[in-house]
Amino acid sequence: MKLILLFCLALFSSGLLANDENELIQSLAPELSSKSKADRLKAIDLIAESSAPRKMVWLQAMVDGDLYQLKSSDEIVLAVRDGKDYTVTKASDGSALGIEKKRALRKIKVDNSMRQNLRSLIGTFALTSGEAQERYEAVKSLVGKADGATVDRVRELVVEEPDHNVSTAMGLLVSIHDLENGTKQQQADALNFVDGKLDSDVLNALRRLADSSSDTAVxxxxxxxLAAAESRQRWYRHLETLFFGLSLGSVLVVAAIGLAITFGVMGVINMAHGELIMLGAYTTYFIQQLFPSAIEYSILLAVPAAFMVSGAVGVLIERTVIRHLYGRTLETLLATFGVSLLLQQTVRTFVSSQNVAVINPSWMTGSWVLNPALSLTYNRLIIIGFCLFVFALLLLIFTRTGFGLQMRAVSQNRQMSRAMGIRSARVDAMTFGLGSGVAGVAGVALSQLGNVGPNLGQSYIIDSFIVVVFGGVGNLWGTLVAGMTLGISNKVLEPWAGAVLAKIILLVFIILFIQKRPSGLFPARGRAVEN
Amino acid sequence: MKKHYRTKAVGALLAAASATASFGVSAADTIKVGVLHSLSGTMAISETTLKDTMLMLIDEQNKNGGLLGKQLEAVVVDPASDWPLFAEKARELIEKEEVSAIFGSWTSVSRKSVLPVIEELNGLMFYPVQYEGEESSKNVFYTGAAPNQQAIPAVDYLMNDVGATRWVLAGTDYVYPRTTNKILEAYLLDKGVPAADIMINYTPFGHSDWQSIVAEIKQFGSDGKKTAVVSTINGDANVPFYKELANQGVSAEDIPVIAFSVGEEELSGFDTSPLVGHLAAWNYFMSVESDENDEFIDAWHSFIGSEDRVTNDPMEAHYIGFNMWVEAVEKAGTTDTDAVEAAIIGISVPNLSGGYSTMMPNHHITKPVLIGEIQDDGQFDIVWETSGLVAGDAWSDFLPESKRLISDWRAPLACGNFNVDTGACAGQNL
Incomplete structure (x- = not known):
């Protein structure tokens, strides 16, 4: 009986004690809400050193930006945004305090460097977490920052670590520490371990070691x-540049390929090409607005939708404006320029003069990490793939379908084709529609890379014309090769010439090239040539 | 809602009609205020909001009894993002409309275009946008930030609070970034940062392919020293820049980017997720906690008819500039340019961050400097602020050519660029 009583008492007092410790957060309110960062850092240290059961909740809330102070009572609370309002709970015991407006709350200021601090504090506690992912994050947050005691703990943990990724990261953490601070044996082990690793922390540690170690052998x-790692790094950097070039090239090709059809095959200088791209990008935006819960997949729907929208607008332009102007290049140029202004202003008036926010689906964000020195961003990889896909599809349509045959026939000799029974006016409309639709599809791709606004088209129209002219009017292959060539040479030039100069150099080169070969890389026959 | 739009449309029509034909109320009954902001073209994105802000401020002033017993009348013109047109429209406002003051311009080039006109005709202009400094005109009041009210404190914050020792100065290739970066580079070198730890990079307007530059920044920042990016990248080009940073795995915790041209209005057209955690330096954020700000936001929302519209730093600058002008006119008892110019120096009005801003003799104002972190809702979380107000410096102390220049428009000196070494005034502008 006595024992039970004693036990209850102990339980009660420990509970009381825990509650007392949880009150710590309230007692730190002045420091936490202080303007001075030093005060706030001091409060964080006190929390981390305390034995308050809820301290992890507080630290995590600070990282997430969920820790607030109630303006009315100065009480520290956790507040989670819910629409326009905040659901508030008491920081010390998690009891609900209702819903508050933003103005009733004062945020506890946490900046990037504090967040980094907090993460490594949390990291030291999360090393033994049940989730492999959490352990991995914890180790990552500690690399290069851990003190001797933590490293020794990791040294023990690494032996029992079941997950390969986590144990490698742990090994790295220990090695980086040992390279400079370990015993002779540890240092030798560490040097063996980091052989072939390309992480920047490793390279920096090696660099310091190579410069300052008193042991010449080491x-x-x-x-x-270091030399081996750096030469591999250089290698990967060249690969990276090639990748950048290919991706810039595919952007150029995607943007220009519709023009390769309208300008290249039909000989129409379509200044509204950029605006057809813009319409495609806006279609993506509207599709995303229509299906806000399906951001991940709606972009797949946007591709055919953008094709339809831009294609329809293209056919409309052809039927109403361009068909009256065949053979009159200058007039076509002016008329389509007018159409481009019209389309821009329409979007400005009926949508907004502001840019609209097109969201990237998560499968298009982030990068594919091949190794610490080389990672390829997903959105660029997908655009390269998409570009090749569109190109192949167009090539198929051109060479393997009846419609393609008619298109080529009309573009090469209109009179003869008509004599053979082809309705050339219809083929013209279809061809222009196809080129415009492809421009719309390009808009979907470009909406994932840059801004979507009324001026979107303007930034691509010049580049598109350059690609088509450089590649050779009337030739799809020419467009592909020209786009890729320009993309890669731009990216090769950029690191040492700067973005502005690289572009100028390329333009000068193209001017000279066109002087020498006016019909581009791959000259072709077509109506443009006849004229 | 619909009705509201219609009345607004009618109002706009009336404003447009009065702007071009100026019929109706005779000029003697009203004091005219010129609003010179682009309502079409590329700058319309930013400037339309400022036009609306001015209309709201004038409207409120009229409700409170006007000025000197007269009603204020806004004369809105559209310079259409066309720089030479700014000069023409300014001339029209002063000569034909006889406005008492002009509130307007956004880009530095548009201000430079207005400058000769406003000086020739002895008009008054309030310029509300952060700019590169190196200018002080008798006829212009600069209510936006000079470099020492934005760029320099931002670098101080990164140096002292974030611990940055390596610097990337990235900007769009035009006058504001070039001048600002020149000042920052001189400042950093002055602070003992070795030249090898400063990387300067310029990109064309609307640059969209940031892969190589981000890779370069990443490499530059990988040598163990804390690296920060000071960005004077303009407008649109920011979105692909931040996207690329996020995609290449550069987080705000590794390499923070501090921007001088990204505000709430710009963020409303972005998908903000890749920007979260990066920084911006301004003198005002919509998230500032003060009663004046709450009132201002409420007034703005009811004026514009939408709860979703944001407020931003240049709007606050117009709020301060307009109130200063009103007080100066009341103090002078007239709207005469010279009298107002003399009266306005030393006038203090409340700013929106809970303090007071004062017009300095160099025609710049005192402001607090705030550093905000971008949040996923397009708002800023203020992480740092200067302990007091910072007075705008027309001539940077960190450029050799302007180090010895001061600006003081008060009576005996009355010079915008007085050289303290030679004791000579170099005329109105350099």
């Missing part, structure tokens, strides 16, 4: 490891 080994 210094030479570090230097040779």
């Amino acid at each position: 210094a030479t080994q570090a230097a040779s490891l």
